[in-house]
Amino acid sequence: MALDAALFTLHFLPRQSSPSIIDLCSSIPTTGAHNPPPTYTLSRAIRSPQYSTALLDGLSLTELASVGALLASDKRKVVKLINPDHDVDLARKSNVLKPQWTLQWQDETFLLTREGFPSSPPGYDVEIVRKPDPPIKVAMYRPESKRSPAFLQIFDYNIDRCEKITDKRGLEQTLVLAIASCLDAEYDERHKGPTENIFLAPPGTQSGNSSSNSPDAQAAPVAIPLEPNEIFLTPLSEPAHAVEHCLGLLKSGSDVADRGMGLDLVIVRAQGEEMARRALTVAERVKVGFYRLPVAAKGRLLDGTVPNELYLYVRPLEAPLSQPAPSAGQPSSSAIPAAPSPPTSSVRPRIKLGQAAEPTPPAARPAPSSSPSPTPSPATQQLAGISVYLSKSKLEEFEAEQALKARQREERQGRELAHRLSQQQQPQSQPHPQHGGAHGPDWLRPPVRHDGGRSPSPGGRTPSPAGSSGAGTDQSVAGESAGTNSDSSRLHRFLNKLHVSPSSTPAGAQASNNGRASPAGR
Structure with a gap:
């Protein structure tokens, strides 16, 4: 727990829903009560090719400072303060028993020393080196325990002893980022695989191999x-x-x-x-x-x-x-559309749409080809x-553009539908006709005379002659179709189904001769 409750203390509270976010609160929040916003918020980049951690304001989420390096385990890191801009080098000392980091702040040298066993959660002490005088302890960090979360406590009364230090707020933010970078380095040392460490970039996307055109860059x-x-x-x-x-x-x-x-x-x-x-x-x-x-x-x-x-x-x-800012007297070539300012009158200023985003007319539909189309490269996508x-x-500017795109989409869909309908309406090869009917194979076969000299119709029925003989002819046809004792008529019907000429069989030839001998057939 903290040494003195009256000292400024920041409690490190990781968010359950976001492992990359750590809230730094001056007091431990209680459940079921209205808690004030955190003092600071630490946010580390996820799946980034370079190590980067930002310190944000807890209320406005404005970036106050950041620390970055090629990797979290690098021996040299840079802490960048914003408004006013100032860079602080954080370097790791070598040939020492305990891991130590040094930084310079307003002509004073600060030393961060790791406390505890190597296998235990890390704790850090921050001291001002004043040789040959003994060091002055100005802050300490202690890891999470069963009683309290991790915290950073700053000893204001010891900082006041150093007359050279005037920017206490900047020193506070620098110490927070320095300790956070040391904790991130130890975390990455224990979790080296990208599958178990969400902060590491996937293999093949390290900053040393990435170019300016890569997605990570x-x-x-x-x-x-x-x-x-x-x-x-x-x-x-x-x-x-x-x-x-x-x-x-x-x-x-x-x-x-x-x-x-x-x-x-x-x-x-x-x-x-x-x-x-x-x-x-x-x-x-x-x-x-x-x-x-x-x-x-x-x-x-x-x-x-x-x-x-x-x-x-x-x-x-x-x-x-990311384009260089234009110099004085040169027009801006940025591709970002100008953002409209908040309206001050009843007329809203119009948004200027860039030429790069203007809708282009649809290209002509290419003819279908048997060869597969080339796959676009990832750079074009x-x-x-x-x-x-x-x-x-x-916004009228965007509504008109969306209406144009919708009209072009409808026209394209109409052309595709007309193309499909024209393909469906093309003449197809006629199927092979079946036997029987007006277009069956019996229609092309010459008529075969049956008993009594009558010629069958194409459908197998005997047409009735005109005149007074029609009634008698219909009665004879009905008697022939209904009679089951006539072997010749039964044979003719069977052969017609098999598409075989009756004259090719002995029984059929005899029936044909009987038909030619009949006076009614002639």
């Missing part, structure tokens, strides 16, 4: 100018924090309990294919979260209406976001960046 955090209503996601960004920040920008400023900025438009930007997918996830969660807000927290539009939901517009970027617009009202 594109996903590295870059410094770009942002407007107040813009959010840029990096590997250090936690999706839950980004969603909460977006909802805070969109909430109405009239709600005293949960006051927001009352903006009508929020833009979520990301660079790289992996971060683009994370930006889409964040935008969808913001859309759902805004829909569940109470009516009083949604605010009102310029026309006085209350927005019910957010309109989401996605624009992929063909050029990377990579996404340089993405911008997701979340607006409380419809």
Whole structure:
């Protein structure tokens, strides 16, 4: 436990849902009570080719400082402070029994010494080296125990003894990042496999082998100018924090309990294919979260209406976001569309759409080929960046573009449907006709005379002659078809089914001769 409760103490509380996030709270939060926000938040990059940990403000999630290196186990790391910008070198001492790290702060040398056994959780003591005088202990870190979580305690009364140290807040942030980097190095030493360590990059994506065109290099955090209503996601960004920040920008400023900025438009930007997918996830969660807000927290539009939901517009970027800033007198060549400023009047400024994102007319449909089409290379499928617009009202600029794309999609589907119908209506080869009927094989066979000299019809029935003899002929045909004692008629019907000429058999030849001898047949 802490030595003195009156001293400034930061408790390290890892988040259960996000292993890469550690909240640093001045007091241990209690369940079932309203707890204040954390003082700081540590966020380490996940699956990044380079080691990087950022220190964020617990309330506004603004990046205050960061520490980075090629690997967490490197002997030299750089702590970068923001506003004002200042770099501090953190170096590991060699030829010592205990692991020690040194840093310089305002002409004072600080020494971080690991305490405890090598197999036990690490503890660190921070001292100011003042040879030949004894060192001054200014901070200590102790690991988690059964009674209390891990904590960092800073001895303000010892820091006040050093007159050269005037920036105590900067020293505090530097010590927090220095101890966090030492803890990360020991964690990576115990968990060396990418499968058991979510912070290590997959094999083959190390920073030494990565190029500027690789997805991991594109996903590295870059410094770009942002407007107040813009959010840029990096590997250090936690999706839950980004969603909460977006909802805070969109909430109405009239709600005293949960006051927001009352903006009508929020833009979520990301660079790289992996971060683009994370930006889409964040935008969808913001859309759902805004829909569940109470009516009083949604605010009102310029026309006085209350927005019910957010309109989401996605624009992929063909050029990377990290471009050198233009010098004085030169126009900007950035591919990022200009973000609209918050409306100050009843007329909303129009969003300038870049030429790179203009819809192109559909290309002519290529003719089908028997050879397989070449598979596009992964470089052509990579996404340089993405911008997701979340607006409380419809944006005419994007609505017109989406209407054009929908019309082009309908035309393409209509052409495909017409092509399929034309293929189905093409004449196909006629199937082989079956026997019988007007187009059967019996239609092409010459008529065979039956007993009595009558010629059968193509369908096997005997046509009735015109005139007065029709009744007698019909009676004879009916008698012939109904009579089962006539062997010749039965044989003829059987041979007709087999497509065999009756004259080729003795019985059929005799029946044919009888038919030719009949006067009625002639």
